[in-house]
Amino acid sequence: MTDMSTTILPPIVSAHGLKKSFGRKEVLHGLDFxxxxxxxxxxxGHNGAGKTTMLNAMLGLTNCEGTIRVLGEDPFARRxxxxxxxxxxxxxxxxxxFLRVRELFxxxxxxxxxxxxxxxxxxxxxxxxKPDLKIKHLSKxxxxxxxxxxxxxxxxxxxxxxxxxxxxxxxxxKRFYRRLLEDYMTEERTLIITTHQVDEIExxxxxxxxxxxxxxxxxxxxxxxxxxxxxxxxxxPAKQEPARGLGPVYEETRFGQTVMIFDGVPRxxxxxxxxxxTPTLSDLFVALMQRPTANPETAK
Amino acid sequence: MKAFVALVxxxxxxxxxxxxxxxxxxVAVMFVPTLISFATGRVDGRFTGYLFAAAPTRxxxxxxxxxxxxxxxxxxxxxxxxxxxxxxxxKRNNAxxxxxxxxxxxxxxxxxxxxxxxxxxxxxxxxxxLLSALLLFAIAFVSSTLGGxxxxxxxxxxxxxYVQIALSLALVLVIGLLWYLPFTxxxxxxxxxxxxxxIPLSLLLPGLVAVGEWVVLGGLSPVHTHTWRYLSYRxxxxxxxxxxxxxxxTEAPFSFPTFATDLIARTDWLQxxxxxxxxxxxxxxxSEYRRRVNDN
Numbered sequence: 001m002t003d004m005s006t007t008i009l010p011p012i013v014s015a016h017g018l019k020k021s022f023g024r025k026e027v028l029h030g031l032d033f034x035x036x037x038x039x040x041x042x043x044x045g046h047n048g049a050g051k052t053t054m055l056n057a058m059l060g061l062t063n064c065e066g067t068i069r070v071l072g073e074d075p076f077a078r079r080x081x082x083x084x085x086x087x088x089x090x091x092x093x094x095x096x097x098f099l100r101v102r103e104l105f106x107x108x109x110x111x112x113x114x115x116x117x118x119x120x121x122x123x124x125x126x127x128x129x130k131p132d133l134k135i136k137h138l139s140k141x142x143x144x145x146x147x148x149x150x151x152x153x154x155x156x157x158x159x160x161x162x163x164x165x166x167x168x169x170x171x172x173x174k175r176f177y178r179r180l181l182e183d184y185m186t187e188e189r190t191l192i193i194t195t196h197q198v199d200e201i202e203x204x205x206x207x208x209x210x211x212x213x214x215x216x217x218x219x220x221x222x223x224x225x226x227x228x229x230x231x232x233x234x235x236x237p238a239k240q241e242p243a244r245g246l247g248p249v250y251e252e253t254r255f256g257q258t259v260m261i262f263d264g265v266p267r268x269x270x271x272x273x274x275x276x277x278t279p280t281l282s283d284l285f286v287a288l289m290q291r292p293t294a295n296p297e298t299a300k
Numbered sequence: 301m302k303a304f305v306a307l308v309x310x311x312x313x314x315x316x317x318x319x320x321x322x323x324x325x326x327v328a329v330m331f332v333p334t335l336i337s338f339a340t341g342r343v344d345g346r347f348t349g350y351l352f353a354a355a356p357t358r359x360x361x362x363x364x365x366x367x368x369x370x371x372x373x374x375x376x377x378x379x380x381x382x383x384x385x386x387x388x389x390x391k392r393n394n395a396x397x398x399x400x401x402x403x404x405x406x407x408x409x410x411x412x413x414x415x416x417x418x419x420x421x422x423x424x425x426x427x428x429x430l431l432s433a434l435l436l437f438a439i440a441f442v443s444s445t446l447g448g449x450x451x452x453x454x455x456x457x458x459x460x461x462y463v464q465i466a467l468s469l470a471l472v473l474v475i476g477l478l479w480y481l482p483f484t485x486x487x488x489x490x491x492x493x494x495x496x497x498x499i500p501l502s503l504l505l506p507g508l509v510a511v512g513e514w515v516v517l518g519g520l521s522p523v524h525t526h527t528w529r530y531l532s533y534r535x536x537x538x539x540x541x542x543x544x545x546x547x548x549x550t551e552a553p554f555s556f557p558t559f560a561t562d563l564i565a566r567t568d569w570l571q572x573x574x575x576x577x578x579x580x581x582x583x584x585x586x587s588e589y590r591r592r593v594n595d596n
Contacts, residue, residue, distance in 0.1 A: 059401075061397070061400060063592065079400070079591075080404055080408070082403075083400075083401060083402060083403040083404075084403040088397075089401075090401070094394055094397045094398040096314070096390075096393060097393060098313065098314045098393070103313060107306050107310055110302050110303055110305070110306035111303045111306050112303075112402055112403060
């Protein structure tokens with residue numbers, strides 16, 4: 001067994017000066033980041049922020065300026081080879097609809113060297129997905145289950161999920177992520193997820209990336225987020241001004257209470273001002289997306 | 301190789317309607333009226349008269365050749381629409397990103413589609429042609445036997461006819477598909493870029509190139525240009541000339557060895573080689589486009 005504390009493992013993904021333009025519009029402005037193995041990353045940003053473009057660059061689906069390496073390889077030049085160790089779901093509706101479930105599994109067994117038909121079938125046990133069903137006759141939730149079973153049956157080092165639960169109801173979403181954590185994740189695997197339902201995946205993330213307008217404004221381990229950011233709820237109007245004096249990065253009023261989010265302010269300074277807690281990812285996202293200056297940091 | 305074969309196979313699964321189900325339905329549709337026409341005496345089951353006396357197996361030869369020609373026309377039609385549709389099907393079916401998540405290059409993916417046009421797709425039509433001829437032969441033989449002119453000798457002869465024409469049809473398909481390969485590849489490559497617009501564009505493109513040459517280099521008209529003459533030559537697969545043309549005027553039984561020798565000798569193999577190179581090049585160019593575009 002590898003001793004993780006003494007061995008420095010090469011990053012799964014490394015990007016330096018990653019830029020991408022569509023016509024004259026630059027959508028990625030020179031991203032620099034590294035993703036170590038065994039982590040679960042949440043990539044969060046507005047629509048059009050550049051998340052999917054960044055993921056596409058990782059998956060070799062688009063050519064970019066700068067340097068990007070996934071498992072040590074140039075993904076655009078070596079996509080086909082890379083896909084032996086990378087699995088992704090870009091859209092749950094992208095499974096070939098003309099196939100039956102068993103035909104899909106049979107094809108994948110021949111096409112993908114790391115796909116296990118037995119594993120895929122075992123993931124579908126206890127579901128309504130039967131081998132003879134045609135994919136085009138499945139509901140969106142069933143297609144998501146099937147797609148998840150397919151990617152989980154691929155022995156990959158990196159799994160990328162771009163809005164994997166878009167359009168699914170909450171039951172399917174919860175089941176999707178629970179299955180992923182229980183049946184797939186190991187410390188050798190790395191998972192990158194983008195979703196707008198931030199709060200639903202917060203519990204499983206080890207690291208987060210916030211992207212705004214093609215720039216990375218936050219790249220941090222979740223433990224560091226807990227240490228660095230503080231949410232203060234001020235009930236007493238008289239204490240609002242002293243709290244503001246500590247320099248909140250965000251402030252709003254909720255049901256008559258003033259909620260402030262602070263970046264890097266020691267928690268001891270909030271004593272007596274109100275209730276303190278760690279902001280949820282969605283609160284932090286809203287706060288940082290409105291902050292005028294970017295403050296990217298590299299995950300330690 | 302296993303992955304490549306699987307990708308070729310998936311083309312049949314995806315397009316089994318045009319290449320498997322529709323031909324089988326056509327056979328069923330043809331079988332019933334053929335059966336009725338023999339059973340009701342609309343076709344003379346005794347095959348009496350000059351034709352039967354001079355060449356008792358000729359009805360079988362004509363019948364199979366006519367069926368073979370009809371199936372070839374069907375094949376040309378469905379292959380054209382397959383190339384214009386199948387090469388862009390992943391994009392249209394919203395499945396492009398799924399296939400791109402597989403460890404298969406875009407070039408290999410398109411090459412599998414092109415290979416399908418040369419192998420598994422025409423093979424299913426060929427199998428259907430054999431089946432339809434077998435049914436025709438069975439009906440004709442039973443009918444003539446009931447009419448008192450059948451027998452084991454005739455059965456042996458028509459079995460020989462069946463094998464000779466089946467082999468000839470296979471050879472025509474192989475050489476014909478290779479002859480038209482650059483056209484199939486070009487339509488497929490255009491479909492990769494413009495989707496189903498490849499259907500009108502592939503019909504328009506030769507005319508546009510000829511007009512371009514006429515405008516630049518001059519001449520009597522666009523149909524008197526080098527482009528037009530070359531495309532006319534490449535579009536014409538002269539299978540019905542040579543041996544077949546002569547055979548129709550004689551009473552000799554159809555001979556596969558003679559037909560094959562004649563067809564192979566008359567085929568312009570240099571053009572087939574050039575066409576194959578052209579097909580590979582346009583597939584590569586189309587794959588480079590597909591590699592850069594992720595429209596799902």
